[in-house]
Amino acid sequence: MDNTEPKKILIVEDDEFLRSLNAKRLETEGFKVSVAVDGQSALDLIPKELPDLIFLDLLLPGVDGFEVLKKIKADEKTKAIPVIVFSNLGQKEDIEKAHNLGAQDFLVKANFTLDDVVLKIKEVLK
Amino acid sequence: MHWPTIENYAGDWYNKGVLILDPFLNFSFINYPSFWVILLVFFIAVFYLGRFWQSRESRLQLLIDEANLKTQQIQELEKVNRELEVKNRELYSKELGLTLANKKLQTLEEAKSKFISVTTHQLRTPLAAIKWTLDMTAKGQLGPVNDDQKKFLLQGLTSTNRVISIVNDLLKVDSIDADQADYNFAPTDLVKLISNLIFEFNSQAALKKINFVFLKPQTAVPLVEIDADKIRMVVENLINNAVKYTPENGQVTVKISDEQLNRAEGSLVVSVTDSGIGIPASETDKIFHKFFRASNAIKAEPDGSGLGLFIARDIIEKHGGAIWFENQSGSGPQGTVFSFTLPLHQKKV
Numbered sequence: 001m002d003n004t005e006p007k008k009i010l011i012v013e014d015d016e017f018l019r020s021l022n023a024k025r026l027e028t029e030g031f032k033v034s035v036a037v038d039g040q041s042a043l044d045l046i047p048k049e050l051p052d053l054i055f056l057d058l059l060l061p062g063v064d065g066f067e068v069l070k071k072i073k074a075d076e077k078t079k080a081i082p083v084i085v086f087s088n089l090g091q092k093e094d095i096e097k098a099h100n101l102g103a104q105d106f107l108v109k110a111n112f113t114l115d116d117v118v119l120k121i122k123e124v125l126k
Numbered sequence: 127m128h129w130p131t132i133e134n135y136a137g138d139w140y141n142k143g144v145l146i147l148d149p150f151l152n153f154s155f156i157n158y159p160s161f162w163v164i165l166l167v168f169f170i171a172v173f174y175l176g177r178f179w180q181s182r183e184s185r186l187q188l189l190i191d192e193a194n195l196k197t198q199q200i201q202e203l204e205k206v207n208r209e210l211e212v213k214n215r216e217l218y219s220k221e222l223g224l225t226l227a228n229k230k231l232q233t234l235e236e237a238k239s240k241f242i243s244v245t246t247h248q249l250r251t252p253l254a255a256i257k258w259t260l261d262m263t264a265k266g267q268l269g270p271v272n273d274d275q276k277k278f279l280l281q282g283l284t285s286t287n288r289v290i291s292i293v294n295d296l297l298k299v300d301s302i303d304a305d306q307a308d309y310n311f312a313p314t315d316l317v318k319l320i321s322n323l324i325f326e327f328n329s330q331a332a333l334k335k336i337n338f339v340f341l342k343p344q345t346a347v348p349l350v351e352i353d354a355d356k357i358r359m360v361v362e363n364l365i366n367n368a369v370k371y372t373p374e375n376g377q378v379t380v381k382i383s384d385e386q387l388n389r390a391e392g393s394l395v396v397s398v399t400d401s402g403i404g405i406p407a408s409e410t411d412k413i414f415h416k417f418f419r420a421s422n423a424i425k426a427e428p429d430g431s432g433l434g435l436f437i438a439r440d441i442i443e444k445h446g447g448a449i450w451f452e453n454q455s456g457s458g459p460q461g462t463v464f465s466f467t468l469p470l471h472q473k474k475v
Contacts, residue, residue, distance in 0.1 A: 110257065
């Protein structure tokens with residue numbers, strides 16, 4: 001990332017502590033991080049910021065993650081942005097639903113460390 | 127006019143002493159034969175009248191009896207009716223009870239689903255927070271830590287990971303309630319599925335210098351109709367146990383065998399052999415029980431849910447296969463062999 005523009009990553013997460021840990025980890029990695037605390041603010045933010053990658057929680061107050069994912073993928077402007085679902089759901093149906101809606105990957109938060117997350121992001125952005 | 131007197135009328139009857147009433151007592155009419163005829167007719171009439179009366183009475187009695195019988199029958203019918211009504215009411219209340227029980231079950235089912243989503247989210251969220259914090263701190267990503275501190279942090283991280291794996295196991299138990307009908311059976315390359323798992327466990331096995339081997343038949347293994355996610359869960363559990371309970375420099379062998387392929391119901395056999403701590407003979411019959419953990423396994427690895435093998439057996443049985451184990455005999459390291467069969471094709475239920 002030396003000379004290139006830092007990649008923009010949007011974290012959509014309602015849990016404040018998880019959000020700040022994730023943001024901190026990604027910032028130390030040199031990413032430009034923005035955050036949204038619920039589905040609606042994510043939908044407001046995405047067309048303006050056009051991030052390079054979105055980390056999306058599923059259980060969100062108001063508009064949930066599935067809805068956000070559906071809208072991102074329905075919008076010509078945003079549908080190419082890779083979305084990694086980062087949730088604590090993780091039952092088969094949830095994973096299938098997210099994949100069918102166009103999510104790039106599905107990570108269960110508790111099963112991964114933030115180092116794994118960084119690896120995953122680099123892999124997707126490659 | 128000559129009136130007959132008692133003397134000349136009765137003639138010699140009189141003299142013979144036959145009773146002849148004195149005409150002065152005015153009973154002389156009995157001496158007229160017509161009187162007797164009338165009397166006879168009178169008696170006959172009385173007799174028949176009496177009989178007629180009697181028969182009328184008996185007919186009346188009959189009617190009364192009949193009426194009584196009818197009343198009795200009606201009463202009995204009413205009783206039966208009442209009993210039927212009671213039975214009906216009982217049936218209705220039973221039906222109501224069943225409906226209520228059904229509703230209750232539905233509510234329970236909903237509560238369970240809710241419990242699962244709550245468990246997943248409510249438990250995993252703080253667990254992820256703890257895990258990430260410990261991980262980042264231990265790696266010095268949140269500031270410098272000394273080696274002592276790092277050791278404690280990593281131990282905390284290990285414990286957190288154990289709790290997470292127990293939560294994950296509990297969630298898998300829920301999948302046990304899935305009927306076979308909910309399984310996604312599809313022709314699957316079992317060799318590839320197991321190869322991928324071996325690849326994932328390689329580093330963990332290498333860490334303990336375990337000789338980790340995968341044996342497969344020389345000839346091509348046919349596709350097998352399974353729910354790949356579920357069978358993966360089973361093999362993962364068996365390999366995980368084998369690696370976990372095998373000491374350093376031990377041996378873990380995963381083998382696909384096609385020796386049962388030519389039987390009537392062709393099946394593949396998968397076995398996982400380890401040179402680990404084995405299973406105490408006294409506990410062998412409980413090893414597939416829910417929440418059961420062998421005493422030596424608890425000693426070696428204090429945390430664990432005791433659900434892995436329970437889930438594994440359920441999944442294999444829903445595939446129409448069987449799972450069993452043998453303790454390795456001999457003087458060498460004890461070790462265990464877990465094996466399961468998978469029929470190539472699923473019978474439609």
